[in-house]
Amino acid sequence: MDNQQLASIYKDILALRWEPVAVRLLRPSEAIPAGVTEPTATLRHCQAIIAARRGWSLYMPPRRHACPDGAAIMGLIPMPPKLQSGELYLLFKKLPTLECARKMIAVRPCFPAGSYEATLVAPLSKANFEADVVIFTLWPEQAMWLCCAQSYNSGERQGFNTSGYNSTCADLTVQPMQTGKMNISFGCYGSRAASDISDFELYLSLPAAQLEIVARSLQKLAQKSIPEARHKIYMPPVMEKVGVQKKNTLDVPAIQINIDAANCLGEGLCADFCPYGVFVMEEQDGRPVPIVKNPERCTACYTCVGQCPAGVIQVLQQ
Ligand code: SF4
Ligand code: SF4
Structure with a gap:
């Protein structure tokens, strides 16, 4: 299946409001693919994802990343000292002690500086590059069906890893790339304050390699379970x-x-x-x-x- 077919399966079955977003971290010396634009403004990773779900295909080198935390977590730049030490988290009153901040930073999914040269984001149907992960903006019922589709063939339970901090960079990009597993994130202080994700939406990120098998499971669920539940037939x-x-x-x-x-x-x-x-x-x-x-x-x-x-x-x- 190509990206266009995959995008329409997910959009049609789940009745998505927003197009899923393909994300790739550009490897060192990798060529910039055709069809992506470097924006004139700087954007946070979460804002670039919002732009992509609205149809933009973007090439985001470090000079276009507005959030140093996100750019460093994804291995594009070294972490600025004030963020590395945790002291900024205390200034923002997001964490109570340096010890707590250091612990949160130490266990957070992160790539070493220099691992990647840029981020690419695009609506899945138009992505002209091989995605690492695909990020969905969902309401909880849609996320539930993606969990069911993920468990459909294996019977396995899904586990999620999030802290409420560093949502689109750590939770949704680095975590599924490192583990090869789906992850859910509820957004974070930065992404809630700086993007238009609504209060009743959350994010789910799927490693791109699993996109097709999960789509096929979703098609099976759409034959009976999804319409029955949506029609609330046992109410x-x-x-x-x-x-x-x-x-x-x-x-x-x-x-x-x-x-x-x-x-x-x-x-x-x-x-x-x-x-x-x-x-x-x-x-x-x-x-x-x-x-x-x-x-x-x-x-x-x-x-x-x-x-x-x-x-x-x-x-x-x-
Ligand atoms: S009552 Fe039972 S057997 Fe009759 S139509 Fe309904 S499900 Fe079928
Ligand atoms: S327990 Fe009662 S309501 Fe439930 S399926 Fe059986 S007969 Fe119907």
Whole structure:
């Protein structure tokens, strides 16, 4: 798959507001690819990513990096002494002691100075270079689906590494490059103050080598799980009654299950999906229909209601 195809899979399935951003750290002596522009203004790495998600393809040598912390973390320049010592974090009142600042700096993902010569950023669909990572701007539900897609083939849990400091440089660029693993970041003091990421958005960065396999998993999830969850098919119609006190609070809530058997398709999804075996399929008038055999087991999870293709099951709580 090429970058254009990958970008449209992610954009369409997740309903992304913003184009994913391809990021590459230019190796020493590597040629500058065609199609990228050196901006006239200096930008922070987080601001360059915001510009890229709006369509810009940028070549960012150290002279165009406005944030020395970010440029040094990505190995473009040496870390300025006041940032290296941690004293600036105290002046900004972001950390309480030098000891704490030094610890945060020591464990932060970082490349040695001189490792790279520039950063390249571009909207994924237009990226004319091989990305190291791809950065997504997401709301939490979209990030959840990318986590599911990442776990889809391996069954592995995802772990994230962030401190709330140095988001787009350390968390989203260096960390996934060093580990080869997806990372989530919620932004940082600098990126929240200096870019237009909204309060309900977060970032997720994927090593570019995993872009295609995660896209394929996402396509599988889009066949059933994603539309079902987005349609909230298990949302019970009883939310307004949740706080109503019953006369006898020890009463188990009475649950009534109604099936419009005349319109039932008889394929038995209700019986298959019910986690408690409430239904049994039986022949009636020469066709299979679900019988509510064990109503006392029902917990009103609404799985059968959500899965029934004919919409003929009603689960009522009195
Ligand atoms: S899922 Fe619905 S249509 Fe299918 S057997 Fe059950 S009640 Fe009938
Ligand atoms: S609501 Fe849940 S527990 Fe009750 S019958 Fe349907 S699937 Fe089974």
